[in-house]
Amino acid sequence: MTQDTDRITDLIWDAIDEVNALLPEDARIQRSEDAVLLGAAGGLDSFGLVNLVVALEQRIEDEFGVTLTLADEKAMSHRRSPFRTVPTLRDYVVDLLKQTSHG
Amino acid sequence: MVDRPLVMVTGSSSGIGRHLVEHYVRADYQVVGCSRRDVTDVAGAYRHFQLDVTDEAAVKAMFSTVRKEFGRLDALLNNAGIASMNHLLTTPMSTVMNVLQTNVLGTFLFCREAAKLMRARKYGRIVNFASVATPLKLEGEAIYAASKAAVISLTEVLARELADFGVTVNAIGPTPIRTALVASVPEDKLNALIARQAIRRFGEFRDVTNVTDFFLRPESDFVTGQTIYLGGV
Numbered sequence: 001m002t003q004d005t006d007r008i009t010d011l012i013w014d015a016i017d018e019v020n021a022l023l024p025e026d027a028r029i030q031r032s033e034d035a036v037l038l039g040a041a042g043g044l045d046s047f048g049l050v051n052l053v054v055a056l057e058q059r060i061e062d063e064f065g066v067t068l069t070l071a072d073e074k075a076m077s078h079r080r081s082p083f084r085t086v087p088t089l090r091d092y093v094v095d096l097l098k099q100t101s102h103g
Numbered sequence: 104m105v106d107r108p109l110v111m112v113t114g115s116s117s118g119i120g121r122h123l124v125e126h127y128v129r130a131d132y133q134v135v136g137c138s139r140r141d142v143t144d145v146a147g148a149y150r151h152f153q154l155d156v157t158d159e160a161a162v163k164a165m166f167s168t169v170r171k172e173f174g175r176l177d178a179l180l181n182n183a184g185i186a187s188m189n190h191l192l193t194t195p196m197s198t199v200m201n202v203l204q205t206n207v208l209g210t211f212l213f214c215r216e217a218a219k220l221m222r223a224r225k226y227g228r229i230v231n232f233a234s235v236a237t238p239l240k241l242e243g244e245a246i247y248a249a250s251k252a253a254v255i256s257l258t259e260v261l262a263r264e265l266a267d268f269g270v271t272v273n274a275i276g277p278t279p280i281r282t283a284l285v286a287s288v289p290e291d292k293l294n295a296l297i298a299r300q301a302i303r304r305f306g307e308f309r310d311v312t313n314v315t316d317f318f319l320r321p322e323s324d325f326v327t328g329q330t331i332y333l334g335g336v
Contacts, residue, residue: 022225047267054219058170067163 008093011063012086015055019048038083049083060093068096104174107148109133110319111169111176113156113213114183116140118282119232122308123180123315124149135169137162138183156183156209166216176220178228178319181210184250186284188243188292199246206250211257214272218265225269228319231258233276235336239299243292251276255330262328271324275314276332278306301335 020028029035036043044052053071060068075082082092110127114120115136127134128147136142137152154161169176184206187198210231221227233255236248255274262272278300279285279293297303314331317323
């Protein structure tokens with residue numbers, strides 16, 4: 001799974017690069033594991049978040065051949081959002097892929 | 104990947120949809136269409152997908168293919184729709200479900216998937232299909248008129264949700280056109296309907312493409328959330 005985890009991390013960074021290209025310079029996400037993607041301390045606005053979700057879903061489909069819905073009601077109702085940072089998003093995607101392969 | 108703009112037409116096998124396909128192929132667009140029936144006789148840059156617009160998995164697979172093969176989507180013409188003429192007291196729920204699923208859920212599904220493709224280039228044009236049945240409050244078409252009212256509501260809300268993505272969302276409300284959709288409507292009812300229009304004649308295909316051409320123009324980027332009815336309704 002480590003190999004998949006690394007691939008997913010790369011896909012997240014690719015998706016962030018795509019979203020950053022659509023955003024003004026002062027709204028872009030820094031390329032850091034500690035960077036806040038979503039939260040009270042800053043991060044993406046709703047336009048950026050929607051773009052990130054769709055960009056990542058498309059990359060996961062291309063890489064793994066599965067269609068995931070990242071922003072369903074369950075994810076959005078998590079007390080701690082899976083979209084907080086790159087590591088939390090990566091763990092969330094890994095879990096979803098495991099559920100898909102076991103489903 | 105294609106250099107020419109790509110337009111997608113739903114319900115493309117007959118009637119208005121078929122005319123839209125031929126019109127935009129002639130206008131040098133790459134055209135992608137879908138319908139439950141297969142289409143094999145369109146000359147030019149046309150790719151057909153045989154599917155039901157309410158089948159989410161099939162629709163998502165089609166958009167995935169379009170993204171990988173063409174790399175873009177400039178415009179969606181959400182034409183697929185079904186009509187039903189029946190009095191409330193004799194309308195079966197199966198008819199209600201079919202009309203709502205195709206006209207409302209199908210329109211929603213295509214708007215969502217199209218916007219996912221359009222957002223990457225921050226450009227897109229979505230044209231939904233309303234109907235004069237809604238403002239004319241046609242008796243005997245309660246569920247059809249209600250489904251088209253929902254399409255107008257979707258159009259107005261999505262226009263706001265997609266504005267930041269560079270995507271406009273508008274609707275056209277055609278009057279009766281001599282297609283299979285109105286073939287089962289009695290002539291006297293059609294004439295009574297046309298008598299309520301400011302301009303009293305049947306619509307023609309060119310009346311529809313005149314409006315869709317306007318919505319699709321790059322210069323129409325400040326026009327969104329609007330419904331244009333034909334015939335002065």
